[in-house]
Amino acid sequence: MRVTADREICVGAGLCALTAPEVFDQDDDGVVTVLAAEPAEEDGAAAREAGALCPSGAVRVVG
Ligand code: SF4
DSSP states (O other), X not given: OEEEEOTTTOOOXXXXXXXXXXXXXXXXXXXXXXXXXXXXXXGHHHHHHHHHHOTTSOEEEEO
């Protein structure tokens, strides 16, 4: 699994960091940062859920 987040279109809603805190964080401006581009197996479901919840479509989960 690979995770990316487009910081250009992130609106800082924070759902990703709340849903998958091992995978996503937010910088001081609230913009998403990816902590784990290749998440551990046990974080996979949360990463997918974050991708589904992200209101801006910034989060992409592949694989
Ligand atoms: S859920 Fe989407 S819009 Fe919200 S902080 Fe994460 S990447 Fe940005």
